[in-house]
Amino acid sequence: MKKINRFSIKTVLWLQVLVLSCIIGSCKKNEGFNTEPVSTDKTKPGVVTNIKVKNFNGGAYITYDLPTSENILYVQAKYKINDRTARETKSSYYSDTVMVDGFADVKDYEVTLTTVSRANVSSDPVTVTVHPATPFYKLIKPSVKITTDFGGVAISALNPNRKEIGVILVSLSKTTELLEVVDQHYTNTDTITYSVRGYASVPIKFGVYLTDKFGNVSDTTIVTLTPLFETQLDKSKFSVYRQASDSEIGYGWDLPYLWDGKVDGYSNGWHTNPGTGKPMQCTFGIGPTTQLSRIKIYERPLEYAFFHGNPKNFTIWGSNAASPADVVLPQSAPAGTVVGDWVNLSNYRYPNPPSGLSPGFTNAADEKFVMAGVDFLVPAAAPPVKYLRILVHDTWGQGDAAHLMEVTVFGKPL
Incomplete structure (x- = not known):
């Protein structure tokens, strides 16, 4: 039997690896224009x-x-x-x-x-x-509307081609007496509609113009508007209006904690009892009949941000009846739907984590976002109410219990 030369076999294997590496190294990916060595031919090329x-x-x-x-x-x-x-x-x-x-x-x-x-x-x-046709930012501009809203203005426009567009709001500065940028809204949605708030109910000069991703700027529409009066409702006038269909309270987090002004995450809020199923809801009075403008929701922050029982999709129902009768409300209904003494003011979805991280893996910036509260606008067409019902459809943790830290309500008491 012939003896095997181990050294020769090893040498052959190494040579095979070397050859394979050379072959792989020679197969370069085409990265663009510079795919071949620079030419030494300095001849001026012909024209197109x-x-x-x-x-x-x-x-x-x-x-x-x-x-x-x-x-x-x-x-x-x-x-x-x-x-x-x-x-x-x-x-x-x-x-x-x-x-x-x-x-x-x-x-x-x-x-x-x-x-x-x-x-x-x-x-x-x-x-x-x-000779280009009309650029999209100019096509969109005629559809822009700016109207009064609670505490500010409402802006709308149509963008059927879903082009990237910036809607820039300016207002007259009392200090400089110039129109200065106060809000920039960038979007590619087909229907643009949003509000900018925080203004007193006095005549104010506003302007709005459009810009595109190339830095082109449209002309400015200038109007003088008086924002509708808006105030934060007095929470001392809030009251529990418990109904048979309301969720059972869990962990002693009873409803009055929902308007005690504490949003730190260490205090109590409203918490339903796990295992009691849907609906996950609560009902309370807000004092006087009010034309609502917005409702600020404070979900449970810290390690609960975008997790656990924090609501993800929910509906706010309202009633102006003296003593609204209880009724089991549908889990899905269009805004404006009336069921018994209750009307669907609007359906809402809590925003995704600003960081872009997946829920459950959020960071400190996301926790800060939750701690600051989120405004949910009530449509101007919604009727005045004096009772609210929060109906939670699902939570970030996909469990069977919901919790909130605080609710602050804004509008015009009638």
Whole structure:
């Protein structure tokens, strides 16, 4: 029997590994334009020809024929989109089209096209004129409305193409006597609607304009509005109005703790008893009949933030009856639904953690967000009420018990 040379086998194995490593190392990923060694050919490349333009909202597609050369790396377009901003767009030699966008107006713009070689040598420039259609920020602007709201203004607009847009609110500063930015709202939703509050009920000059991701700015709509009067309701006038359908209290966290002003997470709040099932709800009086504007909810903070029995989806029902009769309310109903003496003021969802972290793995910033409370706006069309019922559909912990630290109510007592 021939003796095996262990040294030779080991050598062969190492050689195989080395060869395999070389093969793997030679298979580079295509990262973009610089996929091959820089050329030493300093010849000026030819220009693009047979140029055609297809305009769209705020931009244009420019198609062309490339010059015959294997040394071309990309085609570069240079252009100004407004009086302040110049842009550059590049298109690989694999393509016959370059897109230019971000133009502020509907007018002629000059775009300079150059062919660039692998040796970074540019061709002579070729100028083409584009005439973009109306940019989206200008299409959206006519739909913008600014109206009075409780303690401020309500802003709405339509964005059917779901473009990224910024709605900027300005108001007259008493100090500088200039219109200064007081709120910036960025969104790509198709229907924009929100409120900015915190103003006294006196005439105030407001303005609103739109901006897009390229920094273009629309004209400003300026109005003078008087925000509707809003005040925080006196919690000393709140009262328990326990009903048979209300949840059983757990751990001694009885309903009056819900308006005792303590939100630290160490004090008591309202807590339902686990194991008693749904509905998870409580009912209480708020004193005088009030046209509600918003309800600030303080969920349980610290390690309970976005976890445990903190409500995730809930509905607030109201009644203006002298002694509203109890009724088992539906777990799902549109705002405005009337059941017995009760009306659905609105359906709500508590915001996701601001950090973007998954619930249960939140950080100190998320805990601070919970501690500060969250405003939930009551639609202006909602009727005046003097009793509230909070109906919790599900919690962040997906359990069968709900808890809150505090509820603060705002509006105009009638």
